[in-house]
Amino acid sequence: MSRVDRTPALTTTSFAILGLLAIRPWTTYELAVQMERTLNRVWPRARSRLYEEPKKLVAHGLAEAARETVGRRPRTVYTITEEGRRALAEWLRTPGAGPSLEFEQNLKLFFADFGTRDDALAQLEAAREWATAQLEVFVTAARDYVEDRGPFPQRLAVTSPGARFLVDFYDLVDRWAAWASTIVQGWPEDPSQAEPTLEVDQYILRLAEERARRPGGDAAVPAPDLAPHQVSGP
Amino acid sequence: MSRVDRTPALTTTSFAILGLLAIRPWTTYELAVQMERTLNRVWPRARSRLYEEPKKLVAHGLAEAARETVGRRPRTVYTITEEGRRALAEWLRTPGAGPSLEFEQNLKLFFADFGTRDDALAQLEAAREWATAQLEVFVTAARDYVEDRGPFPQRLAVTSPGARFLVDFYDLVDRWAAWASTIVQGWPEDPSQAEPTLEVDQYILRLAEERARRPGGDAAVPAPDLAPHQVSGP
DNA sequence: CTCGGATAGTCTCGAAGGGACTATTCTGGA
DNA sequence: TCCAGAATAGTCCCTTCGAGACTATCCGAG
Missing domain, CATH: 1.10.287 (Helix Hairpins)
Incomplete structure (x- = not known):
């Protein structure tokens, strides 16, 4: 009620960043580059977005920011907290969404x-x-x-x-x-x-x-009977 | 300059709707339903978006709106114009973006x-x-x-x-x-x-x-040498 | 010594998503 | 015949995202 804090809610993108932080600490810039090179393939997000996410994580207590400086240029290194690791594990437990395709x-x-x-x-x-x-x-x-x-x-x-x-x-x-x-x-x-x-x-x-008709169960899947992407001649 | 008209720019979503209109006239509601049932699989968009698009098309002269009424309830039927067909053909000529996957x-x-x-x-x-x-x-x-x-x-x-x-x-x-x-x-x-x-x-x-290494050319593609999704036992 | 690419971000604007909300019409079953 | 629920036909709002312009410093190769 009233006009209380309202730290913006965590999204899948937040947890993608949090996952990277679980590997090692990064600066926002490094996170953005890493994201573009790897996670972009399953979770594409605009670069500008990536600069917001670590701040949210800090606001939620899932990461800590350390301001450093290289020469006269400041930078911020983010590190995951214990609470962050717990939140990440919790997120991994919840079922994710199926693929969404734009083509x-x-x-x-x-x-x-x-x-x-x-x-x-x-x-x-x-x-x-x-x-x-x-x-x-x-x-x-x-x-x-x-x-x-x-x-x-x-x-x-x-x-x-x-x-x-x-x-x-x-x-x-x-x-x-x-x-x-x-x-x-x-x-x-x-x-x-x-x-x-x-x-x-x-x-x-x-x-x-x-x-x-294929059983939804488990185990090895047999090779397809029909060769993919070939049309049998009449 | 100054504060002139500014009809919002056409997006891929606009042309998806325009393509449907090229098949036959629809009401916005029908468009939304049709979109959910078919185009959603290659071009997923929120329902609320779909109600905006036909208006943009009209503003650009690519479609015409006819207000009808069923009993006391009004509805709007959209029809593609000749200019709309030209714009659609033009759009089809320009190269589209590759797949984008969220998973x-x-x-x-x-x-x-x-x-x-x-x-x-x-x-x-x-x-x-x-x-x-x-x-x-x-x-x-x-x-x-x-x-x-x-x-x-x-x-x-x-x-x-x-x-x-x-x-x-x-x-x-x-x-x-x-x-x-x-x-x-x-x-x-x-x-x-x-x-x-x-x-x-x-x-x-x-x-x-x-x-x-496969030639990027054309023609029939041979069946894969390696069966998909089977790991050969050691 | 300088110049271009890598590092390290901020800012803005419009597009898109997600859902709550309203209201009328149609249809099938008691 | 009447009524409930599904289908029809949208509007509105708030938040998130995307795309790209903009600034500025640092570092290494020539």
């Missing part, structure tokens, strides 16, 4: 019948380039890690399953765009005149149904 | 060493449930489409490649989470004590490098 190139493909076939092909080509670029950055970083030149090698056991997801995701985008290109190339100039390819639709449906 | 469950996995093994397993299980739920909704909708009961069957040719991406994405999340679960089950109670599994890391690296 403008796919959105444009969805409206392809209001443009030209070449427009659609350009979107798919851009998607492939995106995937390639992501993978290149990834390979460089991953090679460093495997050759023991990466930071925090002791965290590798914990981080590699998540990394696997990213590689597979980039690979999916690439394979899908390549496959979709072959489909779109078969369209007429004006995509609104394209004939529905029933094989594709039934194939999609079969894939989806098959998966929906 | 909180994976983020929590990334910090698994500050929680317990069971916390990590719970995140993965939640990811599987999410994927299953998405697929179930998808299957229901897709079955309707294939059995000719879906709206806009004439757009099927254009929309099914994009749908394929979604099925594969959900499938990826599911397979990955199942695979990752088997890895995490091998961890000790305290994940910070987990041993790095070099096989996994080198496997990831090999996958990534192999892909990075």
Whole structure:
């Protein structure tokens, strides 16, 4: 009531920063750089945001700020507190949200019948380039890690399953765009005149149904019966 | 300068709405529902946003609003203009952004060493449930489409490649989470004590490098040499 | 000695999210 | 036939975010 304190609420982004602080102390600038290089891939946030979060953490008692100075330039080093570690563990216990995907190139493909076939092909080509670029950055970083030149090698056991997801995701985008290109190339100039390819639709449906029937339980998953991103010829 | 009009700029969301209007006229409510059911999967936006967009389109001359009334309740039906169709085609010509992914469950996995093994397993299980739920909704909708009961069957040719991406994405999340679960089950109670599994890391690296070498050109993509989401036993 | 890139931030504005709130119309079952 | 609840058709508010402009110092290579 009245106009009491109101320290802004903690968000997922706050806990992402808090997690980094649990690894070691950082300055805000280092946090921002680290975030851009790694966490951005699963939790993208604007740089400007990242400068606010540590302050919130301090306000909540989850981190401490130490003002230092390099020459005449001041900087702030943040360190996690014991309460911060408890809060982080607590956050890890609560269920997280499922993936949320924004995919403008796919959105444009969805409206392809209001443009030209070449427009659609350009979107798919851009998607492939995106995937390639992501993978290149990834390979460089991953090679460093495997050759023991990466930071925090002791965290590798914990981080590699998540990394696997990213590689597979980039690979999916690439394979899908390549496959979709072959489909779109078969369209007429004006995509609104394209004939529905029933094989594709039934194939999609079969894939989806098959998966929906797969037991939700556990254990090893068999390799897919249907080769991904290949359309069987008629 | 001074304090002139300033009709707010058009965003990707504006064009998503404009694309729907290119299919047929809608009321704002219908647009919001349609968006939630379909476009949300590649371009998720809050409902409240969707009520603003058509007004912007009108302000830019890309759509027209017709006030109607059902009984005593007023409603507004939006129709695309010729200029709107031109703007849409123009937008389709410009390259779209690559995918952007938010994945909180994976983020929590990334910090698994500050929680317990069971916390990590719970995140993965939640990811599987999410994927299953998405697929179930998808299957229901897709079955309707294939059995000719879906709206806009004439757009099927254009929309099914994009749908394929979604099925594969959900499938990826599911397979990955199942695979990752088997890895995490091998961890000790305290994940910070987990041993790095070099096989996994080198496997990831090999996958990534192999892909990075793949020609960025075109044409059919061969089936992957390595079965997705299976770790070869030692 | 200097110049460009890395370090270390602040600030602003508009876009987006999330939900509370209102009100009328339609539909299926008692 | 009547009523409850779902669907229709929005408005409003507050907070968070994103994108980028802006400032300033430090450090290393040539």
